[in-house]
Amino acid sequence: MTNSDDDLMLSAYVIPNDEFHPQRYFKKLIELQEHRHLLDGEVVVDFLLVREPVIKQGRQVLGAVHMPSVQGQLKGVFTWMFLNTFGRLADFLVLLDKDFWMGECDRTREILMYHEMCHMVHKVDGDGEPRFNESGKPVFGLQAHDVEEFANTVKRYGAYSAEIEEFITAAQVGGRHE
Numbered sequence: 001m002t003n004s005d006d007d008l009m010l011s012a013y014v015i016p017n018d019e020f021h022p023q024r025y026f027k028k029l030i031e032l033q034e035h036r037h038l039l040d041g042e043v044v045v046d047f048l049l050v051r052e053p054v055i056k057q058g059r060q061v062l063g064a065v066h067m068p069s070v071q072g073q074l075k076g077v078f079t080w081m082f083l084n085t086f087g088r089l090a091d092f093l094v095l096l097d098k099d100f101w102m103g104e105c106d107r108t109r110e111i112l113m114y115h116e117m118c119h120m121v122h123k124v125d126g127d128g129e130p131r132f133n134e135s136g137k138p139v140f141g142l143q144a145h146d147v148e149e150f151a152n153t154v155k156r157y158g159a160y161s162a163e164i165e166e167f168i169t170a171a172q173v174g175g176r177h178e
Contacts, residue, residue, distance in 0.1 A: 014049040014098055015085070022047040022096060025113040037122040037130075041138035045120075046090040049098035062100050063112050065119040067142060068093040091140045092120055119143050 016022055023045075030039045038045075046068075054061040068090055070078035082089055094116050101109060123131045123141040131139040147167045159165040 012051055013095075014051060016047055016049055016101075020102060020109065022094060022101070022109075022113060025110050026117065029110065029114050029117055035117050035120075037138070038117065038120055041122055041140065043092065043120065043138075043140065044088060044090045045092045045094060046086045046088075047094045047096065049101055050095050051098050053097060053099070054095075060097065060100075062097045063116045064095045065116050065142060066093045066095065067091070067140070 026045060026047075029035055030043075054064075068078075068082060069075075079089065096112070096116075101112075104112075119142050121141050121143045123139045125131050133139055147163055149164060154160075154164060159168050
């Protein structure tokens with residue numbers, strides 16, 4: 001790889017280093033009861049800002065959470081790259097759209113961070129008990145969205161499932177607690 005290829009690859013992502021660093025919002029939100037499992041589990045999260053918009057199914061992706069790991073022959077290379085970039089291995093890597101993140105107000109950034117943190121879970125076993133690895137560290141995982149539906153479908157058919165009803169109820173009481 002030439003230097004220009006290396007620069008091109010690295011320029012696709014930016015390590016945040018300013019007053020709007022996502023870690024600032026993460027540290028505030030991890031204190032909330034619904035994210036307590038992350039605090040108690042001493043989760044390690046790193047952040048990258050994505051320079052170019054990511055479009056998925058016709059919509060711009062503003063944020064995404066990943067469990068940074070690779071299997072097979074590239075595992076060592078991936079670990080080396082992660083250690084060289086962040087100085088540690090994280091439980092989660094959060095990618096955020098740079099232009100959106102930098103252009104929004106604090107409240108909007110907080111809402112996006114809250115949303116991304118909702119994807120981060122402490123896995124449970126078949127009995128619903130929290131899972132831990134051999135060294136006693138929580139086994140973390142990713143949680144899909146609660147509701148994935150089109151507003152037009154709900155407009156036309158109403159709350160046709162328990163999932164939609166729960167979402168509507170949450171929306172009606174949302175924002176009423178601190």
